[in-house]
Amino acid sequence: MTTFTPRVFSGMQPTGNLHLGNYLGAMLNWVKMQDTNECVYCVVDMHAITLWQNPIALRQAIRDVTAAYLACGLDPKRSIIFNQSQVPEHAELAWVFNCVARLGWLNRMTQFKDKAGKDKEAASVGLYVYPNLMAADILAYKATHVPVGEDQKQHLELARDIAAKFNNDYEVEFFPQPEPYIVGTATRVMSLRDGTKKMSKSDPSDLSRINLTDSADDIAKKIRKAKTDMDALPSEPAGLKGRPEAENLVGIFAALNGGTVQDVLTQFGGGQFSGLKNALADLAVEKLAPIAIETKRLQADQTYIDQVLADGSARARAIAAPIVKDVREIVGFLVS
Ligand code: AQP
Numbered sequence: 001m002t003t004f005t006p007r008v009f010s011g012m013q014p015t016g017n018l019h020l021g022n023y024l025g026a027m028l029n030w031v032k033m034q035d036t037n038e039c040v041y042c043v044v045d046m047h048a049i050t051l052w053q054n055p056i057a058l059r060q061a062i063r064d065v066t067a068a069y070l071a072c073g074l075d076p077k078r079s080i081i082f083n084q085s086q087v088p089e090h091a092e093l094a095w096v097f098n099c100v101a102r103l104g105w106l107n108r109m110t111q112f113k114d115k116a117g118k119d120k121e122a123a124s125v126g127l128y129v130y131p132n133l134m135a136a137d138i139l140a141y142k143a144t145h146v147p148v149g150e151d152q153k154q155h156l157e158l159a160r161d162i163a164a165k166f167n168n169d170y171e172v173e174f175f176p177q178p179e180p181y182i183v184g185t186a187t188r189v190m191s192l193r194d195g196t197k198k199m200s201k202s203d204p205s206d207l208s209r210i211n212l213t214d215s216a217d218d219i220a221k222k223i224r225k226a227k228t229d230m231d232a233l234p235s236e237p238a239g240l241k242g243r244p245e246a247e248n249l250v251g252i253f254a255a256l257n258g259g260t261v262q263d264v265l266t267q268f269g270g271g272q273f274s275g276l277k278n279a280l281a282d283l284a285v286e287k288l289a290p291i292a293i294e295t296k297r298l299q300a301d302q303t304y305i306d307q308v309l310a311d312g313s314a315r316a317r318a319i320a321a322p323i324v325k326d327v328r329e330i331v332g333f334l335v336s
Contacts, residue, residue, distance in 0.1 A: 004176035008033050009143030011042035011084065014061035015053065016201035017211040018068045020288070021189035024255045025149030029183060031073040033147060039079040040141050040316060041069060043309075046084045046091065047133060050126040051115070051202075063305045064295075068212050070308070071294035080319075082312030084137065089320035093136035094129070096327055100166050101132050105158055111151070135159035138178050140320040147181040150188040151198055156180040170330050186255035192226040195244025213296070216289045220281040223249075228273040235269030237261045249273070253280050256287050 010030055012022055033039055043065050048058060062083050074081055084090050106112070109131055116123035126133075134155050138146055139162070146156055156178065163175035191197040191208040199209045210222055227245050234240060240247040240261070253264045253276065268276045298305060329335045 002173040002176075004142055004144050006037060006145065007141055007143045008037045008039040008145045008147065008181075009042070009138045009141050009178075010040075010147050011044040011047070011137060012065060012069075013044050013048045013201075014058060014065040014083075015048050015051070016061065017213050018065060019189075019199055019201060019209040019211050020252065020284075021149065021186075021199035021209065022201075023072065023212060023288075023291075024184060024186035024189050024252065025151075026147055027069075027072045028255075029147040029181060033145075033181075034073075034075060034078050037145070040143065040319070041074055041079055041081050042137060042316075043069070043081075043083040044134075044137065047130060050124055050130050062309075063302060064213075064299060066305050066309060067295050067298035068291070070298055070305075071291045072212070076308045076312060080312045080315045081308055082316045083309050086309065086313035087140075087317045087320055089140050089317065089324040090133065090136050093140050093320075093324050093327060094133040096331060097132040097135050097139075097162050097166075098129055100169065101129075101135075101158070101162050105161060106131065108154075109158070110154060131155045131158045132162065135162045139163055139175050140323055141316075142176055142323060143178055144176050145181050146178050150182060153180055153182065172330055174326065174330060184255055185261060186251045189252060189255075190244060190248040192222055192248075194227065195246075195248045210284065210288065212288060213292050214288070215292065216285045219284050219288060223277050223281040223284060226277065228277075233265065233268050233271055233273065233276060235265050237265065239265075239269075246273075249276060249280060253283065256280075256283050 010026060012018065012026065030039070030041060043062050045058065045062050066081065066083070069081055070076065106128060112128055112130070115127060135158060138159050148156060160177050163177055166175055167173055189199045191199050191203060193205055193208040203209060207222055207225055210219055214222070226249060228249070229243055229245060231243070233246060240250060250261055250264045254261045325335060
């Protein structure tokens with residue numbers, strides 16, 4: 001049995017401002033994992049163009065997301081921070097995986113169904129094979145751990161299937177089985193306007209999400225306006241069942257405060273939403289406003305951001321290039 005060196009890989013799309021869902025579902029774990037792991041963190045710009053992006057806005061978003069990564073606490077000295085398109089091995093390995101993954105596997109991906117909407121014929125081929133590129137992102141580094149939110153679990157399982165099929169088809173023990181790392185009390189943060197929908201960058205309503213660049217006033221306003229139901233808050237987690245908006249606000253409070261859902265209900269159970277909302281607004285401002293200030297400071301220093309990405313891309317490529325060279329040899333290409 002081959003043992004693989006532990007390595008963490010994860011990424012976010014530069015499709016808009018990062019939000020509280022990205023922060024609680026993924027970023028908090030990314031930051032923690034730097035202390036004990038070799039970490040590779042990517043701005044996945046090639047994933048972004050699976051839906052059309054304005055080129056000028058995309059270039060800006062790549063830099064803005066990088067600034068947000070740094071402002072949240074990713075350290076370019078300890079972790080590799082880069083953007084996907086500067087490391088061509090991702091695209092090369094994705095092609096090999098297009099030939100390994102089966103159509104039936106991709107047909108089961110729920111994110112494609114959600115994002116393609118009703119007119120699937122009009123969706124890009126890239127959107128359909130998105131999970132194969134994600135598998136390539138991870139496996140180009142032989143990453144063993146992938147911190148993601150709940151919504152990415154199905155894609156992670158596909159990456160594991162691709163790794164296993166590649167190993168099996170070519171009779172090698174080349175790729176590890178990457179493990180999803182999904183921990184915390186808010187692995188699925190929901191829209192503030194509809195507790196049954198995921199908080200998302202692409203939701204047309206800005207009131208649905210708290211952006212990591214929002215001002216203190218905006219954060220407080222969005223929490224005050226968040227949808228709720230008419231009942232008092234329960235005192236036990238079981239009482240949140242069937243109350244998606246209540247569950248979401250309580251979960252957000254617990255995650256930001258580093259406590260449990262029960263802790264929050266012990267404090268606010270039996271009360272009206274206004275008490276929870278006021279305290280949540282204060283807590284969110286305390287935790288998120290400094291990130292917004294630091295993001296803005298970094299956004300003003302484009303030279304530094306570009307330098308972080310160039311340096312990170314060179315370091316990423318130094319790992320991925322030999323792995324992808326081995327893949328070429330394994331599948332039978334001529335290798336010079
Ligand atoms: N609402 C969420 N709750 C918990 N985790 C979330 N993540 C995203 N939304 C939530 C996690 O953040 C990481 C990066 O996600 P992404 O930006 O690559 O893509 P996404 O999941 O498609 O995020 P969005 O906001 O929904 O973007 P759009 O609207 O562009 O599609 C992942 O680890 C994800 O799990």
